[in-house]
Amino acid sequence: MSPHPVRSTLLAALLVLSTGCGEKEVAPSLDLVTTACAGTPPLEGVTHLRFRVTGPGLDTPRERVSTVRWTAQDVPAIPAGSGRVLEVRAYAGVPDRGGQLRSLGRTAPFDVVEGRAASVRVFLRRLGEFAPVNQASSPDACALPRELRAGHTATPLPDGRVLFAGGYAPEADGRRPVSGTTEVFDPKEGTFTPGPDVGARAFHTASLLPGGKVLLTGGAEALDVLSLQRTARVVDVTSGETTTLEPKVARYQHAVAVDVEGHVLLVGGRSAEGRAVFMMEGFDAASGRFVDVPGEMHRVDATLAVLGDGRTILVAGGSDAVRPEADVLSFVFGGDSFSRLLPVPPRLRVPRVGATVAMLGRTEDGPRPLLIGGFDGVDPLNGALAVGASEVLESVIRVSDGPTLLPRSNACAVSLPDGRVVVLGGRGTDPGIPRATAWAELIIPAKDAQPSVLGLPLLPQPLVWHSCTALPDGSVLVVGGVDDSTGEPRAPREALVVMPPPRD
Template sequence: MGRSINGWTSSARGGIAKGRARSPGWKAGVAALGLLSACGPWEARYEVKLLTGTCSAIPALEGARYLRFRVTGADMEPVERYVPVDQGTAALPIVPPGKGRVLEVRGYTDLPRMGGRLVALGRSRSFEVPESAGEARPTVSVAVRMVDTYVRPATAQGTCVSLAEPRAAHTATLLDDGRVLLAGGFRTGSEGVDSTVSSAELFDPVTGTVTQVPALGTARAFHTATRLPGGKVLLAGGEMRSVEGALPVRSARVLDVAQGMSTEVELKVARSHHAAAVDSGGRVLLVGGVGAGGAVVAQAEGYDSATGQVFSVSTPVPRVGMAAMPVQDGRRIAVVGGSDGAELRPEVLFFSFEGGSFVPVGEGARLREPRRDAALVPFGGLERLLYVGGYDSAGDVAEARVLASSELVSPGAAVQVSPGPQVFARSGLCAVALPDGRVMTLGGVRYGAGGLVSDPHVELLVPGQNGAATALLGLKPLDPSRHQHSCTVLDDGSVLIAGGQGEDGSRGTTLGDLVIYTPVPLD
């Protein structure tokens, strides 16, 4: 039952017998490291395909001497096994049958108990181990990448992967199947004129492939993308850019990627630079933004994914540069920060769906340092929000100060706002919450010698335990610097950074790259 793949042969006893000699630093430029199978007395009833393709000159498993395979599941105790990379004599862990199994693969320079250092990491999507040995074995694919390194993905053939079209101010949405939908945006041409993008594409972080999906119908940038129950995505509003300026978009489109279908929806009002969030019932609240003539939009509205209908919201929210996020298990939606065009708004608003529409609920709180164009992200769990960076001006950013502060919003029975950690001063940054509660902030804009320039800083914020202060770690900077990019936490806990705008104070360049960063885990 042995088979030879990339010079490694999976043995009849489930291990990997060495086919031809290679050092621990062997080149893994192709995507598949091999299939690890299990047979006979070592019955594991699943196979594993390690994908190590990368555009880097350094292989994903460079310096690794041992692989650790660890399988977890809701109804089982974790099981693990170490396999020497240079000998490949051990088998996969034996896993009890059942659904919801997740395999984590780590590459170490030596055994951890001997001081081995983690150099590579990958996690599978959930899979099922069959009850009977006679059933078909699932093949579990795991993309293994170097930790603490920006990696450009590659296909199985070793081809470097980029966006099909450079884009900035686009949206990136993680779908139920683990792929990422990247839609819309704008790009700056050779003459310095911006044009809006109407295309959309899907990136598969496991196989490293990019495929285009049907065009959006209406080109749009600075729109919102909201994942709905059932896996559909609502792309709402935005603006079209041309030599004549920016025109806000009144339409929305519901994409069903799995079925290859889309539906046009007409909104109550045209808006861009707005905020949107979905509650636990699949209803989307859209607030604020910029409308016709550059005016701040006051009218809020909602979209019900169950009926496909747009409905009015009676409470006006005249804001731009704010953020919205579901809280309390999606029973409420928080709206934080922003400007009404004349002054910054310090009120933290909460909405819930009652009587057929969204209504304000509870007594809100006030930001200690009002701001706009900051990033809002869960911090240390779902019941605390971090509002980080931004400008301190309601209007012209040329006269604004870029903030190096953050605030913590705790939306409990009594809403609390408290000072957060100090950060690198920048606005329009990406901020993502990692599965373990840590937060990464990436890129943005700051003031340079020529005016506003793209910022390269990347930070890792670690929540303090038992009242301790937040720890802030500076990570390797982005190269190139960027803003108006997207950052998406993938199923395996790594972060996808896509596109954006590079600005050096004199000209802007629209980026078309894809980069994946895998954080070092806490353990």
């Protein structure tokens, strides 16, 4: 019989241990949250726990195994240093004797100072299950976003929090009111708190700038009778202040990418009349101003990605409003604007519109942008089909085949801290009509080999125009979106979190 899930907070007294090499270790104070507000309790069927410490300079993990009724002495002491991670794995059966992993939780990386106790919190989550987010202060209470949102943005901040901005609320009568609010999710507490207003905008873009501020650009100010938001906002979440700017052209459903120095490239989008916008534009975070980019880019529904050098931005896919484009173009910021590099551009194997991109691979292995899904034509109502092939954007001169995935467009894809990619939802064609899907996949990179793909449990309901964000503990937060799979839009209110299976 499983133990009753409880909030386990064992505050270990400060304990400094000296090893044979003179290295000092500190026993942590662990707050282990084992209660769920909904779904399968994390300790259901669990008999044993494995506590595991990893981090830079630790050649092998520090591990201890206990029964589910653990004590402070069961948690390994942690050597002083940076980037330490304490992981808790929950098993049905003894871990090294065929026990099955059921739940998993870990801290964000944290620093341990010699002679000072580390106080950490771990949310134990059922493996692979989409469950509502719970609050640290009341673990049996679910944390709800303050508003319904679809077509919004979710930006992970340097301190681990997530900024949600704008979007629209799908209503039963077909109306789609657009929001100008923001809210901030704190994964340490499991709470949503209001942020500053940013002007009504949906299908806009959000770019994280050096220093942690967020640039929100464009979007639709209203959708029922389309009008565009002409402003951009720079949001400082810490102070709650915003700065209003005005781009040179209003657009929505555009694409952006930001390089390592805070230069943002804006491409494509649509005007208030529904026409394609071919004018490019840049933003320089250092000067806080928008800059002209020479020439036009005849692409809408394109996808932008930054190569591993942090400076080169690739423009892949999209269409000239008539047919998909295959050439992958490259840009860098130099002097006072972006300029196009002029190698012979590589070509996509499958030209596509509405694709998604995520970085695949560990930092030490050189992560590369993976282009996922899309439609193979401009209009799915006129024969365009969802694409199942993915492609790796290797460099400014090379594209290679990626793994075969479920065919869909406008999926949400997110890179995990360990280099894997989770792909959730999106639009398929059924038959010829684009509808939201509930598909979920995990892409696992392999050095010098083709990545593998693992199917995850389906989302609780089909979703498109939602957000998915990697949290510091390796889980994925899913917020908002719309389910139009039945022909009538339905919008989820709850925020979901899923913990993918570990790599080892």
